[in-house]
Amino acid sequence: MNSLHDSYHRPLFPRGPGLGLRTLLLMALALTLIFYDMRGDTLKPARAWTSYALTPIVWVASLPSRLIDVVRGIDSRSTIERENATLKQQQFILSAKLSKMDALEAENRRLRELLASSAHLPDQVLVAEIIAVNQDPYRHQITLNRGSRDGVYVGQALVDAHGVMGQVVDVAPNTSKALLVTDPDHGMPVEINRTGLQTIAVGLGDERGLRLPFLPSNADIKDGDLLVSSSLGGRFPAGYPVGTVYDVKPVAGEHFMEAYAYPAAQLNRGRQALLVWNRGVQADADAAAADEKAAAQDREMQQGDDTGKAAATPAAKPDAAPPPKPAATKPAEATAKPPATEKKPAPATRKTP
């Protein structure tokens, strides 16, 4: 008994459940957890609490890279002066461009009003700092220092100075997780800027960037084409650059072509990202859908006495010439109108491919 320590106690039950049995139980538990995690939101609170408790570990793990940043931040005076000069020049150019942009934006708004389109240039944005990058090389996720307290919502678009970065997938009170466009789980509607062709860009999960699957074999797309975000689906603000096509090839044995694109956003450089509120468009779409549903119910209920009115209203407003302010821009106004007219706006203002 020499090898046993003084404080060693003989266990009450000399043999607990065997090692194999315990392993099996834990494996079953893990598989159940995976199953429920994939199926629903029941495990969300557990995840949130664990992630809250692990914040110090994340902070400790971020120390080395912060130290490197600090060391890199030590610059000589001449470098800073040079940088300052460059920045001033850049700022001058940008402000000139911005003033031109203001005029263009105003013009754009006027033209859009003429066209009676409901799309607005999104203007509500929030600068967020990237505080962590997922270290699993096959999950392209970042953590931002803004959460539900700042009004961030799931599905919100994330852009940087060069293009779309991704979208928010998980919101905690002070932080949020965003999926980058290059993650294999991520897909987004895009438009080819040159031709207006609408398609979908799926992440590849590695440095090759984005894939545009299932293109018709006669689609007009070639190297160097710019992809911009499309507002189909209502998640992303339209018109932000998404990527540049670098390869188009037919798929062996299929009737489709595939294109590959590099993301436009500088995904692994920089520490800031811009959260864009596109909720207006989405809320409009939701409100229009809800109105449509309500209208359908109303019609079912009032079919007996209200047929004359319902039949008369669509005739009064033919959808070929919508009014300057369509119902989709103001959901509150739309709800006040008689039910039969609200079927029209949501599909009509959406651009279809």
Place this chain on the structure above:
Amino acid sequence: MSRPSPQAVWAGYLLSLLCALVLQLVELPDALSAARPLWLPLMLAYWALREPQLPVLIPAFLCGLMLDVLYASPFGQHALGLVVLVYIVVRLRSFFIIFPLWQATIALVPAWALYCFLMFWVDGATQHEAEIWLRWLPALSTALFWPLLWSVMELIRSRRGGDED
């Protein structure tokens, strides 16, 4: 050399698991991140071989859950992998410890590969497809780090043991 007290062993155990968790999270350059060694499996295997009286299964499961939260992978993925790995290491302990260090390094490669395979399999089963050959790189880098980890841990233990006893 006398054995360190159970409290010291426990403190070292928990501290080393925490270190492994942090090492698993430290940012690496993009080129290296695919080859990041599997620190948690390494550490758990070390303790399972070195101190057989310590419970490793439950800590492995809990560490796996933490890793799942930190990596935003399906809840239970890494827990499953770690539990299976630890089971194999504990079961075959008598086989692993008769080897000298460099042979044990090679003998453990299939265990790391099994862990990589489990991660790959759960990813595939949950429609998170990223199948590239680089996925198997951690098995190799982990094997390379095994002798280093073993020697460093032994060094720490001998010094601490000498101080305390």
